[in-house]
Amino acid sequence: MTNLQERASLLDNADALSHKIEEFSLPKDTIYLDGNSLGPLTKNAQLRAQEVVQQQWGQSLIASWNSHDWISLPSIVGNKIAQLVGASANSVVCCDSISVNLFKILSAAVQLQKTEKRRLILSQNDNFPTDLYMAQGLSQLLGTNNCELLSVASNEIESTLEAKGNDISIMMLSHVNFKNGAIFDIPKLTQLAHSKGVLVVWDLAHSAGILPLDLSAWNVDFAVGCTYKYLNGGPGAPAFIYAAPRLLADLQQPLSGWMGHKSPFAFDHDYDKNTGIEQFLSGTPSIISMSVLDAALDVFNKVSMQAIRNKSLALNEFFQTCIKELIPQSSLSLACSLDHQTRGSQISFKHEHAYAICQALISHNVIADFRAPNILRLGFSPLFLSFKNAYDAATVLQDIIESKKFLHTEFQIKHKVT
Structure with missing residues (x-):
């Protein structure tokens, strides 16, 4: 030896x-070094997948929206994730993908910051491409006079905030770089951005479930994250959104679907948003994948x-x-x-x-x-x-x-x- x-x-x-290894269903004789891209199947998730298909959907059918509380899963799962990212209860909701969620948040944040001068979305030029694409798409939609992406080298974020802070509306950064793993200092950069009147959006795709986070204490405005990496939610599992409770009353996200309505089953003609984090919901949640994610998160217990x-x-x-x-x-x-x-x-x-x-x-x-x-x-x-x-x-x-x-x-x- x-x-x-x-x-x-x-x-x-x-x-x-070491005892946690037993909670995963891994193939024999395989060393899996890709949980940063797709987390493996947990035994709890495997059992839940069978249950939600065979029993809940298979036997209870549409009654499961009530009898198995399907309707509350976005909030139930969101609150489990909140505990892992240092967020207060009812400030995280599970829905859609990071890309879609970023579009919601950036749009809402631009509206909050709407002034003639503040039109820039600051990001790092080596950010995960979808983050940059969503900002570019919003810029095309609103026009560069209202919204424009400014991407700079990661080591130039602070100096750019200092030099152009009055022109910047939003700072959108990935906490952990997807290629080199470099970590940004969330509390430091958030404080600096706020001192310039800039709202912050953090992408936690490579940090949720692997790094200690304290979004509430760090005074973060918004965050998004995926659940199929270190949270082991399964391929294409729904993402999550965090929004600081102090901002919720003034937000208006653009994808105003029925699940974000204050009373979805009132079937009102006009949209009246939910006042809580649920306002970021749009369409009907994907119950099978979200239920599996709910079970997968139990691996973080204790x-x-x-x-x-x-x-x-x-x-x-x-x-x-x-x-x-x-x-x-x-x-x-x-x-x-x-x-x-x-x-x-x-x-x-x-x-x-x-x-x-x-x-x-x-x-x-x-x-x-x-x-x-x-x-x-x-x-x-x-x-x-x-x-x-x-x-x-x-x-x-x-x-x-x-x-x-x-x-x-x-x-x-x-x-x-x-």
């Missing part, structure tokens, strides 16, 4: 979260976000150590901060054959992912990964790099989803 193997064994023996973060940091540090010792002269170059404290729960590498390396890893049942043009991402989800998993994955990567297996023709074939 090598020193690294011994260290992995010691770390696993001391792991206070676990603190700080404990999750502590194990995340330990896994990242240990994997980096493995790579340094096993592949000291590797052609892989780190594409994220060397300090694991300053990034989310992923390690990113640059390599001209990153896609092929990813495919070679998958062929050995080590599931990672690729982000164009040359990024190999390895995600470390603390609730279902062990330190032995990290060591074993590093040895597989070592073999692929040293043998240059990634050059095989089979690993060069590009799939639709990368």
